[in-house]
Amino acid sequence: MATKDRAGDEGTMNAALRRMAESEPELAARLMLQSLPAAAASLPNGLSYRLELDELGAWRVARNGRRHAQVTEVSPGEDLDGDAFAIQTDARTLAELAAGRNPLTAMLRGRLRLRGKARKAVALRHLSQDAGPRELARMGLPLDADLLYRSLAYAIEPEWTLGYSFRIAYELLGDQGGAWTISVDDGSVSCVRGAADDADASVRMRRSDWLKLLTGELDPTDATRLGLTELEGDVFAATLVGRWIDRAEGVDGPELDREARQARRQAKLAGSWGSAVNGSGASSEPGDPGESKRQPGGLMSYEQLYALWERQNWRAHELDFSVDREHWLATPSDAQVDTLHSFGSFYVGEERVTADLAPFLLAAPSGEVEAFLATQLVDEMRHAVFFDRFMAEVMALEADDLRSRLRKIEEELLTQRPWHFLFDDSLRDIADRIKAQPDDLKLFVEGIVTYHMVTEGVLAMPGQRILIQYTGDHKIYPGFNKGFRLVEQDEHRHIAFGVRFLKDVCEARPEMKQVIVDRLCELLPEAAKVFVPPQETNSRAYWSYGQHSSQVYGFAYQALNRRMKMIGVEIPGPEELMPGPVDFSGLDERSRIREPTPA
Ligand SMILES: [Fe+2]
């Protein structure tokens, strides 16, 4: 009576029987008796024999032409009365034989005795190997739920349960029902009668439905959907036990294959969206390859940039402007106008880039791009709110809400042509065109060049750096300095996104490189004049915040050139793109006051 023994494929019955023979031989013997009508169905027709188990009883097994053999209890020790032979043994030996042990060894040790025509016993080799509970249920043979639940403690391989610890109560309602609790504890499984009140999960169903589940008449998913099985508590634990039962019976193969396939896929995709929990994740570096401090090491993906956004989130409403207020009050009116102009152009600019980013979001060519742009939209509004707080709480603007304050600054201070060229004729114009034609990739590329490369990368970034450096070096407006540093950190991420996007586009569509260059040439020479202070007339050479225009133009051009190299785009020289001469020595303030040289 050999059974198959291949985990996952054809069950693990042999190992289970060996364990059962060791600990509960009677349970094993009773299980085998239960399955005998099906197991003996393949014996030669007309053959009958006796099975006598010490202290348990005796049974007559007869193969008489029906679908399955007949098993009837008889008195032990009687003469054979027409049966071919009798096997006399104990429960443990029977279970060991079932688990594949050689019967000769058992006979030699006297634990297995044969009476009658021993030659006929060879027919037992034909005992069917597929006589599990499902087969019995399908054949309509009686099933003892108590035997089956208790046998689960052996059927489930201990090593499957490593790392798990829980208890599940099973209840079968109705005639011949009962309750059992299976306990799993990191490499051991046990079963006791009765439903534990404090089990992690409990499963209840009618015994009649349980039988239908075994025959396959009822699908487990349908049973749950139709409310025929009730599951309370830990679904995962109950599912695991269900899978282990299937696996023990050798019917879990397809699910194990699926599991392996999906586990490989999970491992491959771990760390998506820059998650550091199950994957490598993103570093906290700013991401912008135009940033000279950045170590070379490739560009971040959209997902990593998204994760960086989540990590770098900050709160505009928590910035402390108390010292800034004092500084502002002490500043004379003329000097206030200059500061209002510099800060105000960023204030209005931040609101403009918020409003004009919305069409980009709607036209995003992929979900990853859409997700990043949504984070950027939040950033830009936060930047506008940061400035709005400063305008109201520190600069005490005579207007009562955000839009009134914006209008006041824009109408009274932002009167220069280059500012309107950048924000109205270039950015708003391309945003409007993208809104009208959201599927036009070339337009979207032109939009990213206008927004991320020119407005943020070339124009906002040096201006930010200068204001941060100036307010830091001169210990003025500390609340603003802190907030603007956070704005700058966000802007690096935005620019990094722009570089990533343009690089991807150019790799897929090399003709887009020319679109990028054309757009830069169209915008930069005029737009870069936003750096010119309102009092200056010569955009080729001037001083502002202790720097010469050539430093600002040089810094802006270099950063742009580094980013374009990452994208794989050659750009024209600074004389073509910048409004005036360039100096690449950096943004440090320069002293203009020297001892007059003696004549
Ligand atoms: Fe911004």
Ligand SMILES: [Fe+2]
């Ligand atoms: Fe930005």
